[in-house]
Amino acid sequence: MPATLRIPAIAVAAALCAHAAAQDRPMHANLSPALLPMYRDLLTGGTGDLLIIGDSLTVRPGTFTYAIDDLLWEAHGIAGDGFRGIGQGFDADMRQGISAVGGNGYWQSGASGGREPYYGPYTLEGGFIELNPGGHRTYHVFGPHVRVYYVTQPGGGAFQVISGGKPLALVGTAGELGHGFVDVDLGGSGLDVRELTVRAAPGSEGPLVVSAFEMRTGAGGYMQHYAGRGGVGPEDFLTADRATFSSIVGSIDPDAVLIMLDWSGYDEPPGFRADIESLIERVHDGAPGARIVLLTHHPFKETIATQADTYLAIAEAGGHGYVNLYDLFDGREELEALGYFDDFVHLSPEGGRYVGGYLFDLFEAYGRAGVAADQNGDAELDHTDVLAFLESFTQRRASADLAAPEGVWDYSDVTAFLVSFGLASE
Ligand SMILES: [Ca+2]
Numbered sequence: 138m139p140a141t142l143r144i145p146a147i148a149v150a151a152a153l154c155a156h157a158a159a160q161d162r163p164m165h166a167n168l169s170p171a172l173l174p175m176y177r178d179l180l181t182g183g184t185g186d187l188l189i190i191g192d193s194l195t196v197r198p199g200t201f202t203y204a205i206d207d208l209l210w211e212a213h214g215i216a217g218d219g220f221r222g223i224g225q226g227f228d229a230d231m232r233q234g235i236s237a238v239g240g241n242g243y244w245q246s247g248a249s250g251g252r253e254p255y256y257g258p259y260t261l262e263g264g265f266i267e268l269n270p271g272g273h274r275t276y277h278v279f280g281p282h283v284r285v286y287y288v289t290q291p292g293g294g295a296f297q298v299i300s301g302g303k304p305l306a307l308v309g310t311a312g313e314l315g316h317g318f319v320d321v322d323l324g325g326s327g328l329d330v331r332e333l334t335v336r337a338a339p340g341s342e343g344p345l346v347v348s349a350f351e352m353r354t355g356a357g358g359y360m361q362h363y364a365g366r367g368g369v370g371p372e373d374f375l376t377a378d379r380a381t382f383s384s385i386v387g388s389i390d391p392d393a394v395l396i397m398l399d400w401s402g403y404d405e406p407p408g409f410r411a412d413i414e415s416l417i418e419r420v421h422d423g424a425p426g427a428r429i430v431l432l433t434h435h436p437f438k439e440t441i442a443t444q445a446d447t448y449l450a451i452a453e454a455g456g457h458g459y460v461n462l463y464d465l466f467d468g469r470e471e472l473e474a475l476g477y478f479d480d481f482v483h484l485s486p487e488g489g490r491y492v493g494g495y496l497f498d499l500f501e502a503y504g505r506a507g508v509a510a511d512q513n514g515d516a517e518l519d520h521t522d523v524l525a526f527l528e529s530f531t532q533r534r535a536s537a538d539l540a541a542p543e544g545v546w547d548y549s550d551v552t553a554f555l556v557s558f559g560l561a562s563e
Pocket residue numbers: 510511512513514515516517518519521522
């Protein structure tokens with residue numbers, strides 16, 4: 138055989154090895170257990186809360202998180218626009234953002250910037266606004282129930298929360314360094330845009346720092362909370378004051394937490410795993426029952442492969458959910474050819490809709506399967522659910538009536554249980 142013909146053979150062998158390596162990395166794992174508490178709430182009229190801890194890829198306008206939000210709202214109802222920081226630079230004039238519409242006498246800090254004293258560690262997103270004496274800032278918010286988060290500190294001043302010309306709350310912020318929040322009811326119902334102003338109280342001279350809003354409709358359904366810091370990895374979130382971070386996460390009380398962070402220029406892969414695991418610990422300090430989903434980035438650079446392997450190892454060790462967007466595409470070239478790149482890192486609106494739709498389909502399949510398979514309702518999936526199903530099936534309980542015809546317990550219900558249990562065990 139001529140030597141020239143052997144080179145392609147070696148190349149083919151190498152390609153097959155690469156393909157085999159990619160095949161070894163699953164597209165997802167442990168999704169049903171990770172989504173079970175959220176889907177149980179969504180399917181029983183409660184509020185399913187997902188907190189997303191990520192970088193710019195999760196908060197930028199048009200990215201996939203907005204598509205997930207729209208699809209889950211449509212499927213399960215709208216519980217609200219959730220938690221959003223007001224100090225960061227991603228306040229797009231669109232539904233899931235908060236639009237700043239006016240004000241004076243304030244200073245705004247994004248997550249990665251700041252001036253002394255830097256209040257970022259006493260917030261969840263790292264950003265905040267500081268009101269000067271007499272200063273104010275007005276926002277468009279969504280839904281009638283708004284929680285306003287602020288920083289407490291020695292000598293802290295007082296601010297008013299105002300909507301429709303009416304002062305709704307007067308809040309003193311003096312105390313130990315930390316955070317606080319106040320709930321205000323803007324009146325009415327539904328999803329209309331409302332104006333909300335935070336204003337330094339007359340005569341207040343002390344420093345005033347406001348960091349975030351959480352917006353609720355008061356109805357059951359899906360609510361997505363954003364903790365996004367542009368261009369950072371987990372280490373940046375670990376700079377947050379631990380008690381503050383845990384307390385804010387606890388106040389959000391998420392059913393599930395989606396983490397999508399890279400090492401982002403400051404760290405090396407060996408430190409990355411420990412940082413992600415520390416971040417998960419801190420989430421559980423505040424919300425012990427929250428389930429974790431580790432979501433890899435799409436392949437905008439080749440080192441995401443290492444991230445995909447690291448996330449998988451963390452997920453397998455901790456029993457966390459895992460979704461691998463790295464192997465969903467063949468690389469930058471495919472993303473570019475599909476028109477899914479905005480700027481060779483971030484997704485275009487088309488790319489956001491595709492990835493959001495892909496994740497929604499996964500969530501629906503594995504979330505619903507988990508709820509159907511958890512026959513004893515303890516939010517764990519194991520062999521005791523098989524026994525519980527058999528008993529409920531024999532006793533003709535509603536929990537075992539999983540397939541049409543309704544009110545009839547037959548082989549189609551058994552099949553439905555086995556399919557759900559099989560999916561949920563993947
Ligand atoms: Ca169970």
